[in-house]
Amino acid sequence: MTPSNNKTHETATKRPAVLANLVAQHKGRITLLSFLSFAGALLEALFIVMVTSIAMALVGGTTTVGPVFGRSLGVPIALIFAASALAVRLIFSLSGVRVSADLVGEVTTNQRNELAHAYLRTSWAVQQSEPAGRLQELLTSFVGRVTNSISTLANSLTAGLSLIAFLSTGLLMHPAATAAVLLALAGVGAILTPLRRRIRKRSAANAQANLSFANAISEFGSLGLEMQTFGAESAFEKRIDRLTADATATQRQTQILQNSLPYVYMSLAYAAVLAGISLLWQVGPDDLGAVGAVMILMVRSLSYGQQMATSSAALAANAPFLGNVRETVDRYLSTPSATGAARPESLLPIEAANVGFSYSDRLALTKVTFRLAPGESLGIIGPSGAGKSTLAQLLLGIRHPSFGSLTANGIPISEIDRTWWSERVSFVAQDPLLFTGTVAENIRFFRSGIENDDLVEAARRANILADIEALPHGFDTHLGERGNQLSGGQRQRLSIARALATNPEFLVLDEPTSALDGRSESLIRTTLAELRGTMSIVIIAHRMSTLDICDRIMVIEHGEMTGLGPPKSLRSRNKFYQQALSVAGITQ
Numbered sequence: 001m002t003p004s005n006n007k008t009h010e011t012a013t014k015r016p017a018v019l020a021n022l023v024a025q026h027k028g029r030i031t032l033l034s035f036l037s038f039a040g041a042l043l044e045a046l047f048i049v050m051v052t053s054i055a056m057a058l059v060g061g062t063t064t065v066g067p068v069f070g071r072s073l074g075v076p077i078a079l080i081f082a083a084s085a086l087a088v089r090l091i092f093s094l095s096g097v098r099v100s101a102d103l104v105g106e107v108t109t110n111q112r113n114e115l116a117h118a119y120l121r122t123s124w125a126v127q128q129s130e131p132a133g134r135l136q137e138l139l140t141s142f143v144g145r146v147t148n149s150i151s152t153l154a155n156s157l158t159a160g161l162s163l164i165a166f167l168s169t170g171l172l173m174h175p176a177a178t179a180a181v182l183l184a185l186a187g188v189g190a191i192l193t194p195l196r197r198r199i200r201k202r203s204a205a206n207a208q209a210n211l212s213f214a215n216a217i218s219e220f221g222s223l224g225l226e227m228q229t230f231g232a233e234s235a236f237e238k239r240i241d242r243l244t245a246d247a248t249a250t251q252r253q254t255q256i257l258q259n260s261l262p263y264v265y266m267s268l269a270y271a272a273v274l275a276g277i278s279l280l281w282q283v284g285p286d287d288l289g290a291v292g293a294v295m296i297l298m299v300r301s302l303s304y305g306q307q308m309a310t311s312s313a314a315l316a317a318n319a320p321f322l323g324n325v326r327e328t329v330d331r332y333l334s335t336p337s338a339t340g341a342a343r344p345e346s347l348l349p350i351e352a353a354n355v356g357f358s359y360s361d362r363l364a365l366t367k368v369t370f371r372l373a374p375g376e377s378l379g380i381i382g383p384s385g386a387g388k389s390t391l392a393q394l395l396l397g398i399r400h401p402s403f404g405s406l407t408a409n410g411i412p413i414s415e416i417d418r419t420w421w422s423e424r425v426s427f428v429a430q431d432p433l434l435f436t437g438t439v440a441e442n443i444r445f446f447r448s449g450i451e452n453d454d455l456v457e458a459a460r461r462a463n464i465l466a467d468i469e470a471l472p473h474g475f476d477t478h479l480g481e482r483g484n485q486l487s488g489g490q491r492q493r494l495s496i497a498r499a500l501a502t503n504p505e506f507l508v509l510d511e512p513t514s515a516l517d518g519r520s521e522s523l524i525r526t527t528l529a530e531l532r533g534t535m536s537i538v539i540i541a542h543r544m545s546t547l548d549i550c551d552r553i554m555v556i557e558h559g560e561m562t563g564l565g566p567p568k569s570l571r572s573r574n575k576f577y578q579q580a581l582s583v584a585g586i587t588q
């Protein structure tokens with residue numbers, strides 16, 4: 001067996017356990033539902049027996065009904081019994097509907113929370129490697145399948161217990177006939193097992209196709225601008241048509257199998273009843289009344305049996321989706337974003353000794369050694385793919401070195417309390433994302449303890465205050481989805497205000513100006529010049545002018561640190577730096 005086969009098999013065997021776990025988590029409600037279903041079905045069976053017996057009595061011209069379960073009753077009493085059974089049955093059924101709805105609501109909430117919380121708590125390495133759109137798809141349609149499974153399970157439980165109640169009543173009425181039907185039903189269930197297995201297999205392919213579709217849709221959504229400017233609409237249409245066709249084909253195949261199962265079951269079950277009647281005809285019925293009641297009970301049992309067949313097909317189709325949600329939660333939980341407990345006196349100096357990092361088997365950074373002093377500004381330059389952003393992520397503590405040591409004030413960054421760390425370290429990304437909300441909310445970014453004065457001060461330092469004051473409602477202006485009312489330069493300065501709002505000790509900027517116009521860059525340079533010396537700063541930049549304020553420059557090439565020193569001395573000895581200055585037209 002190949003490794004991937006092994007994994008598939010492992011996943012497939014885990015799936016019933018996923019449902020069993022869900023049942024265990026909600027056993028209170030499920031037990032109540034079981035009681036309501038079973039008691040309700042017994043009452044319905046009693047009603048059928050009473051009505052059949054009353055009908056037999058009337059046909060026989062007598063006013064005595066029965067004996068029913070060993071007792072004879074007058075017609076009026078039997079009618080009252082039947083009506084009471086019907087009324088209580090209705091109350092039980094309606095209560096069951098409520099319990100079932102509560103159960104479904106609880107499962108949806110729990111599953112969504114569990115998945116979303118696990119994602120938020122997982123490491124950056126895992127979050128960053130998730131395909132686009134996967135989480136949304138899991139949280140919406142996949143959790144929908146989990147919910148559907150639990151409500152299907154509740155229906156199936158109701159049907160199963162009703163079936164047991166009916167068969168038990170039947171056994172009391174006429175053991176031989178009921179036992180024959182019971183055997184026939186078990187046989188039909190066994191015959192349908194391979195069909196259920198095929199449904200599960202097809203549905204696994206369907207789940208995969210849905211995830212690929214969600215991934216592609218999410219990418220299309222973010223590539224709108226490129227699609228329009230490059231006139232790639234028809235190519236995108238073709239791609240999306242193909243993906244839609246793939247997803248629809250697997251869905252169609254699952255649906256055909258899933259919807260066929262109840263009909264196949266029904267035909268087989270009726271065939272079994274037919275065989276039972278033939279047998280009765282051969283043997284000759286002994287008690288006509290009892291056989292009549294049993295026949296009605298069995299026909300009703302068949303409809304419960306069909307309900308169970310429908311449910312089992314739906315459960316088989318949902319199983320891969322359940323498995324996917326569970327595997328994803330487990331995967332997220334297995335690599336939580338690490339936090340330590342250390343809270344040093346201060347964050348600085350930051351020291352890297354022979355730091356290296358590998359993505360799986362790919363070495364991205366090696367032998368990086370430096371010391372960042374309090375208030376020092378360090379610029380990092382290097383060709384594309386050299387490992388600069390990787391170093392930034394190590395410095396931010398969201399990835400940890402594969403080898404070497406990276407410490408803050410002598411303590412490995414991985415051992416430092418993340419909450420303490422986040423209050424002192426800030427970050428500005430190349431293309432920062434704003435979210436739908438006000439300007440103030442975007443600067444605060446869900447952090448507590450940032451007062452209105454802090455917002456104004458951060459905006460002033462980021463050179464965005466005048467732009468904010470010119471907005472219709474200032475800091476309370478609502479930005480459109482993802483802040484699309486602002487220009488690229490404004491978004492970048494707003495994100496610098498976000499980074500400065502907590503007055504950090506250490507600020508990392510990853511190419512903050514590379515996508516900006518000259519005026520926006522100049523405003524950010526002014527900000528950086530004002531920040532110089534007030535905090536430790538690491539700036540990764542392609543634009544040499546952005547690095548004006550740096551005390552030292554580090555050069556990284558092909559994952560290795562090839563130079564480190566004050567700009568003047570580095571200029572005399574580092575080729576890459578010399579070339580970069582010359583390309584930027586800086587000759588002095």
Ligand SMILES: Nc1ncnc2c1ncn2[C@@H]1O[C@H](COP(=O)(O)OP(=O)(O)OP(=O)(O)O)[C@@H](O)[C@H]1O
Binds near residue numbers: 383
């Ligand atoms: N998540 C990842 N998984 C695997 N490899 C990665 C990942 N991120 C980056 N790499 C690889 O690691 C190397 C360093 O990438 P990094 O982004 O740090 O370079 P960079 O110097 O910041 O590049 P640029 O200037 O283009 O942003 C590259 O070869 C890149 O392909």
